[in-house]
Amino acid sequence: MKVVPTLEGGLRIEVETATDWLVLEQIAPDALEGGAENLPTRLSALMDEESEWDEMVVPELQDFFTGQLRMVRDTIHAAQEESGDSPEGQFLIMREHGTQWYGALNQARIALETHYSFGPGQDVTEAESFPPPKRSAFIRSQFYCALQSVLLEHVLD
Amino acid sequence: MDRAAGPGSRRGPGPLTRDKQLRNIYALGSVARELGVTIFKNISAGTITERQEKTSTELAGTWNILVFDDPVNLMGYVTKVFQKVFGYSLEQAEDLMITVHTAGKALVWSGAREPAELYVQQLHSYQLQASLEKAQQ
Numbered sequence: 001m002k003v004v005p006t007l008e009g010g011l012r013i014e015v016e017t018a019t020d021w022l023v024l025e026q027i028a029p030d031a032l033e034g035g036a037e038n039l040p041t042r043l044s045a046l047m048d049e050e051s052e053w054d055e056m057v058v059p060e061l062q063d064f065f066t067g068q069l070r071m072v073r074d075t076i077h078a079a080q081e082e083s084g085d086s087p088e089g090q091f092l093i094m095r096e097h098g099t100q101w102y103g104a105l106n107q108a109r110i111a112l113e114t115h116y117s118f119g120p121g122q123d124v125t126e127a128e129s130f131p132p133p134k135r136s137a138f139i140r141s142q143f144y145c146a147l148q149s150v151l152l153e154h155v156l157d
Numbered sequence: 158m159d160r161a162a163g164p165g166s167r168r169g170p171g172p173l174t175r176d177k178q179l180r181n182i183y184a185l186g187s188v189a190r191e192l193g194v195t196i197f198k199n200i201s202a203g204t205i206t207e208r209q210e211k212t213s214t215e216l217a218g219t220w221n222i223l224v225f226d227d228p229v230n231l232m233g234y235v236t237k238v239f240q241k242v243f244g245y246s247l248e249q250a251e252d253l254m255i256t257v258h259t260a261g262k263a264l265v266w267s268g269a270r271e272p273a274e275l276y277v278q279q280l281h282s283y284q285l286q287a288s289l290e291k292a293q294q
Binding site: 045099103 | 223225228229231233234241278282283284286288289
């Protein structure tokens with residue numbers, strides 16, 4: 001997979017193999033299966049009762065975060081359909097969608113790192129001793145983090 | 158067929174979605190708190206069953222916004238969020254980010270309750286863990 005900054009301030013994702021598609025497809029499921037729906041509640045855990053956060057803000061955050069995942073999933077599916085049977089394809093992350101992509105990737109990383117108990121500081125060499133599902137999750141998490149770094153450097157204001 | 162719903166017929170604004178209801182109630186709650194008046198509500202049941210008093214004195218004064226460290230958010234991202242939400246310079250935002258990272262939390266803004274709540278809402282939307290606490294007098 002190649003990630004190329006565009007002149008418009010976005011990114012072009014050039015998918016080269018079927019594995020690339022598999023990893024991209026996993027962003028939303030990783031977030032959802034890891035309990036992304038609980039994220040607003042976790043973020044709000046320290047708010048006082050006066051704020052009525054659970055009633056007023058959490059539902060809105062829930063919709064907002066779900067929208068990020070939906071946008072990412074739909075973009076990837078549309079690109080896959082366009083590529084047909086070929087493993088190669090491409091799609092754009094528009095500048096205006098940078099924050100949503102970053103947020104979706106963050107949700108996926110939070111979910112994976114919570115579920116498998118590893119963090120961004122985890123030594124890559126340790127991953128070799130992980131059982132297959134955890135190793136696979138670790139590699140995806142590293143990929144999501146790398147894509148976030150590119151978004152941070154080239155896309156986000 | 159519902160004739161009233163046919164083409165060219167005039168319809169009312171339609172029922173409020175739950176989101177709109179919540180936003181309206183939230184706005185009403187904010188005004189009520191500013192005025193120090195009593196409001197009644199029980200949102201989950203959709204009926205008015207609970208009396209909730211909020212006086213302006215309870216929420217008056219200065220409130221601090223605290224942001225807490227977490228292992229997931231990238232440091233550069235936290236800096237950008239502080240710049241975006243609060244309009245801080247790069248230096249200010251980086252200083253705060255480093256405080257969050259090293260001390261586990263940082264006081265990022267102080268002021269009235271209402272804007273503080275809006276700031277916290279924005280921080281949560283960027284997936285930063287933040288909360289409010291009343292400043293010591």
